Amino acid sequence: MGGGKGGVGKTFLSANLAYTLSRAGYKVVAVDTDIEGPNLHTWLGVSKPRVSLADYVSGRESRIEHLLLETPHHGLGLLAATHGDLAAAQPEAGRRLEFLRALRELPCDFVFVDCGAGAHPATIDYFLVGDEGLLVLHPEPTSIENTYTFIRAAFYRRMHAAMQKHDVRECVREAMDQRNERGIRSPLDLLEAVRHMDPEEGQRFAATMRSFRPRILVNEVATAEDVKLGFSVRSICRKFFGIEADYVGYINRDQAVRDSVLLRKPLLEVRPEADSAVYLQRIAGKLAEAAGAPR
Ligand SMILES: Nc1ncnc2c1ncn2[C@@H]1O[C@H](COP(=O)(O)OP(=O)(O)O)[C@@H](O)[C@H]1O
Numbered sequence: 001m002g003g004g005k006g007g008v009g010k011t012f013l014s015a016n017l018a019y020t021l022s023r024a025g026y027k028v029v030a031v032d033t034d035i036e037g038p039n040l041h042t043w044l045g046v047s048k049p050r051v052s053l054a055d056y057v058s059g060r061e062s063r064i065e066h067l068l069l070e071t072p073h074h075g076l077g078l079l080a081a082t083h084g085d086l087a088a089a090q091p092e093a094g095r096r097l098e099f100l101r102a103l104r105e106l107p108c109d110f111v112f113v114d115c116g117a118g119a120h121p122a123t124i125d126y127f128l129v130g131d132e133g134l135l136v137l138h139p140e141p142t143s144i145e146n147t148y149t150f151i152r153a154a155f156y157r158r159m160h161a162a163m164q165k166h167d168v169r170e171c172v173r174e175a176m177d178q179r180n181e182r183g184i185r186s187p188l189d190l191l192e193a194v195r196h197m198d199p200e201e202g203q204r205f206a207a208t209m210r211s212f213r214p215r216i217l218v219n220e221v222a223t224a225e226d227v228k229l230g231f232s233v234r235s236i237c238r239k240f241f242g243i244e245a246d247y248v249g250y251i252n253r254d255q256a257v258r259d260s261v262l263l264r265k266p267l268l269e270v271r272p273e274a275d276s277a278v279y280l281q282r283i284a285g286k287l288a289e290a291a292g293a294p295r
């Protein structure tokens, strides 16, 4: 769950989609990777996490199954983050990869990874733990701008990781600089350049592009115009990035959301009748359907 900007609802949605799916009978783990501003545990009613990602970063614990905490909610586990060593907030790259690999192997139906704000490489790596990361945006120009920055960063990082030949990887790396001297200005330009350099890598590039399918959620909508935002982001992804994004839904701006966090309880427990709870369930249903996860 990423999106670039802070305060758009990433943690609200991570916690509440995780809860909603666990309530539907799935086995779910919610993971907080926002080491700079960890608060997923609070949304899930865990006041002081006993162990957290900070213990993994520091090397005190290296098995992620030992970091899993129970929550008050049946079928919903938590891997929390807490302020750890201020000098070394994120695990270094190698350890991060190990962590991401372990996350993919967790024995559960869904893993929700809550990302921090910004497009730091560590944040992008957490977002890319699956090919179908959820992007949360607010119907405001600043959030939309940050979303594109985020998609761009995620796209290039994904492509760089997928390429195998040194010179092609180098070309992808150079293309990350918007003013690169190769004259590559868009992902489609890059695809052409890679195809030209090495047809086999070109095929791999195109296949990776097809599998990279971010999913869009618009949070705190207030007007019909706001609802349409997801569709325009989707068409821009297609036009400028050559990728398909799915618009999985929206949630209205609703006092019920604030009420639920004040009580440190899931929205569906506190205000099941609220519009936001209905939209939330609709989104959770779509995610379950798309994953085809057996219950
Ligand atoms: N749909 C909504 N309606 C009303 N308030 C919301 C909604 N979504 C989020 N909020 C409020 O916005 C605040 C920030 O949300 P949060 O999930 O912490 O953002 P992020 O994790 O993206 O920084 C929350 O504390 C919550 O009170």
Ligand SMILES: [Mg+2]
Pocket (backbone or CB within 6 Å): 007, 010, 011, 012, 034, 115, 116
């Ligand atoms: Mg957050």
